[in-house]
Amino acid sequence: MQLSLQGKTYVIMGVANKRSIAWGIARALHAAGARLIFTYAGERFENEVKKLVATLEDDTALVLPCDVTKDEEIASCFAQIKEKVGVIHGVAHCIAFANKEHLEGEYMNVDREGFLLAHNISAYSLTAVAKAAKELMTEGGSIVTLTYLGGERVVQNYNVMGVAKASLEASVKYLANDLGKYGIRVNAISAGPIRTLSAKGVGDFNSILKEIEERAPLRRTTTQEEVGDTALFLFSDLSRGVTGEIIHVDSGYHILA
Ligand code: NDP
Ligand code: KAL
Structure with missing residues (x-):
C-alpha cells in the first residue's frame, strides 16, 4: 500500500x-501527487493564497472563495468544484475563528454573539462542508479537520474556542457515523501549538x-510538516480502517498530567 495520491x-x-x-497539508499532498x-x-488573503499556489507550479490547481458563514458560498463553491473537477476524494478543514476579546480572561465573559460566532465558523462549518462535499465524494473519501487540546481540557485563554473545539470533535464522531456507509471517513488532528497568523497576538505564545x-x-514543538504528514496518512488508503478518530500530533504533550 502506497502513500501516492496520484489521480486524487x-x-x-x-x-x-x-x-x-493548511499550507503544510497542501505541501504534503502535493508532494504525493494529488490535485x-x-x-x-x-x-483579504486572496492574493496571498494565489501567490502561494503559484509556487506549486501545478496548473490544475484551483483557488475559489468560500466564506463558511455563508450557505450560498459553500453551495456555489462545491458546485463550481463539481463542474470543473467532478469527483473529489477529500477535504482538509483548517478553519477557526473567535473574537479576540473572548480569548483572554474568564471564559464566562463571552456573550451570546461571540459564542455563536465561534461555534458557527469553527464547529458548524465542518458539518455544512461535509454535507456539500459528500455529493462529490462518489468514490469514497476522507475529511480531516484540526483541533486542539483545549477542546478536551481547560487551557488558559482558549476559552470559547475550547468549547467550540469540543463541539467540533463531537461533530467528527457523528459525521463519521453518518458518512461511513458512503465510504467516507472523518477524522481530526489535534495539533500542538504552532506559530501561525491565528496564534499571533496571543499573549505569551513563547x-x-x-x-x-x-x-x-x-x-x-509541533511543525506544519508533522501535521501535513499525518494528514497525508489520513487521506491515503493506509488509514482505510480509521474513522471518528482524534489523532494527537503534539509531541505527546496530551498524555501529561
Ligand atoms: P491560520 O490563521 O493560518 O488559518 C486560519 C484560517 O481560518 C484562515 O485561513 C482563515 O481564512 C480561516 N477562516 C476564518 N474565518 C473563516 C470563514 N468565515 N470562512 C472560511 N475560512 C475562515 O491558522 P492555523 O493554521 O493555525 O489554523 C488552522 C486550524 O488549525 C484552525 O482550526 C485552528 O484552530 C487549528 N489549530 C491550530 C493550532 C496552532 O497552534 N496554530 C493548534 C491546534 C489547532 P482567511 O484567512 O481567508 O480569513
Ligand atoms: C491557548 C492558546 C493560546 C491562544 C488562545 C486562543 C487561540 C484561539 C485560536 C483562534 C483561531 C484565534 C483567532 O480566532 C484569532 C482572531 O481573533 C484574530 N486573528 C485573525 O483574524 C487572523 C488575521 C485570521 C487569519 O485568523 C483567523 N483565525 O481567521 C492556544 C494556542 C496554544 C494554540 C492555538 C493557536 C490553537 C488554535 O486553535 O489556533
Missing part, C-alpha cells in the same frame, strides 16, 4: 499564508512553546 483531488480550506497548517483545490474566506520544549515527551 482534495479541497484545502484555510490557507492564509505560508505558515498556515489540489484551495478555498479562502475573504478578499512561554507556551517553551513549556512544550521542556515537558512534551518528544521535547520539541
Whole structure:
C-alpha cells in the first residue's frame, strides 16, 4: 500500500499564508501527487493564497472563495468544484475563528454573539462542508479537520474556542457515523501549538512553546510538516480502517498530567 495520491483531488480550506497548517497539508499532498483545490474566506488573503499556489507550479490547481458563514458560498463553491473537477476524494478543514476579546480572561465573559460566532465558523462549518462535499465524494473519501487540546481540557485563554473545539470533535464522531456507509471517513488532528497568523497576538505564545520544549515527551514543538504528514496518512488508503478518530500530533504533550 502506497502513500501516492496520484489521480486524487482534495479541497484545502484555510490557507492564509505560508505558515498556515493548511499550507503544510497542501505541501504534503502535493508532494504525493494529488490535485489540489484551495478555498479562502475573504478578499483579504486572496492574493496571498494565489501567490502561494503559484509556487506549486501545478496548473490544475484551483483557488475559489468560500466564506463558511455563508450557505450560498459553500453551495456555489462545491458546485463550481463539481463542474470543473467532478469527483473529489477529500477535504482538509483548517478553519477557526473567535473574537479576540473572548480569548483572554474568564471564559464566562463571552456573550451570546461571540459564542455563536465561534461555534458557527469553527464547529458548524465542518458539518455544512461535509454535507456539500459528500455529493462529490462518489468514490469514497476522507475529511480531516484540526483541533486542539483545549477542546478536551481547560487551557488558559482558549476559552470559547475550547468549547467550540469540543463541539467540533463531537461533530467528527457523528459525521463519521453518518458518512461511513458512503465510504467516507472523518477524522481530526489535534495539533500542538504552532506559530501561525491565528496564534499571533496571543499573549505569551513563547512561554507556551517553551513549556512544550521542556515537558512534551518528544521535547520539541509541533511543525506544519508533522501535521501535513499525518494528514497525508489520513487521506491515503493506509488509514482505510480509521474513522471518528482524534489523532494527537503534539509531541505527546496530551498524555501529561
Ligand atoms: P491560520 O490563521 O493560518 O488559518 C486560519 C484560517 O481560518 C484562515 O485561513 C482563515 O481564512 C480561516 N477562516 C476564518 N474565518 C473563516 C470563514 N468565515 N470562512 C472560511 N475560512 C475562515 O491558522 P492555523 O493554521 O493555525 O489554523 C488552522 C486550524 O488549525 C484552525 O482550526 C485552528 O484552530 C487549528 N489549530 C491550530 C493550532 C496552532 O497552534 N496554530 C493548534 C491546534 C489547532 P482567511 O484567512 O481567508 O480569513
Ligand atoms: C491557548 C492558546 C493560546 C491562544 C488562545 C486562543 C487561540 C484561539 C485560536 C483562534 C483561531 C484565534 C483567532 O480566532 C484569532 C482572531 O481573533 C484574530 N486573528 C485573525 O483574524 C487572523 C488575521 C485570521 C487569519 O485568523 C483567523 N483565525 O481567521 C492556544 C494556542 C496554544 C494554540 C492555538 C493557536 C490553537 C488554535 O486553535 O489556533
